[in-house]
Amino acid sequence: MDFLTGLTNLTNWFANVIMPTLxxxxxxxxxxxxxxxxxxxxxxxxxxxxxxxxxILRGIERFAAQRAWNDPDAVWVTLLGLVNWxxxxxxPLYGVLQVVLGIMHYGGMGFRIYxxxxxxxxxxxxxxCFGLSGVLRLAEFFVAQGAGGVS
Numbered sequence: 001m002d003f004l005t006g007l008t009n010l011t012n013w014f015a016n017v018i019m020p021t022l023x024x025x026x027x028x029x030x031x032x033x034x035x036x037x038x039x040x041x042x043x044x045x046x047x048x049x050x051x052x053x054x055x056i057l058r059g060i061e062r063f064a065a066q067r068a069w070n071d072p073d074a075v076w077v078t079l080l081g082l083v084n085w086x087x088x089x090x091x092p093l094y095g096v097l098q099v100v101l102g103i104m105h106y107g108g109m110g111f112r113i114y115x116x117x118x119x120x121x122x123x124x125x126x127x128x129c130f131g132l133s134g135v136l137r138l139a140e141f142f143v144a145q146g147a148g149g150v151s
Contacts, residue, residue, distance in 0.1 A: 015053050015054050015057040016057065019051070020050065020054055022047075022050045023047045023050035025047075030043040030044040030047060060078075066081060084140070087137070091129045091130070092130065095130045095133070099123070099126045101122040102119045102120075102122035102123040105118045105119035
């Protein structure tokens with residue numbers, strides 16, 4: 001076994017075994033502190049953060065597994081996959097959420113704590129999400145069409 005394989009196994013063990021176990025411990029501490037009317041938010045946040053370590057590692061493994069470890073384009077393809085997922089999956093879903101929030105605010109749901117029009121901010125955020133997703137899809141299309149080079 002070489003050093004890189006050992007380091008990879010240690011990272012996988014730490015992120016996929018130890019951190020979820022610590023997350024459970026932090027959640028137990030949070031419940032105990034909540035029951036005693038003590039500040040419990042920090043242990044709750046620590047539990048969610050420990051769970052996020054495992055999720056982030058699995059996401060990085062998924063994006064990085066598209067190429068071999070010794071391929072010089074592995075970092076580029078990983079970043080391209082991340083941008084592709086963010087622009088084609090996350091942004092449209094977040095845009096739909098912003099449209100729903102804008103409609104709810106326009107209808108008067110929630111508290112009006114500050115003056116102005118909060119529904120307009122949500123609609124503007126939705127337009128930005130859909131616009132950026134569309135521009136990146138258009139750029140993807142042009143790059144795929146011009147794969148032979150620029151003439």
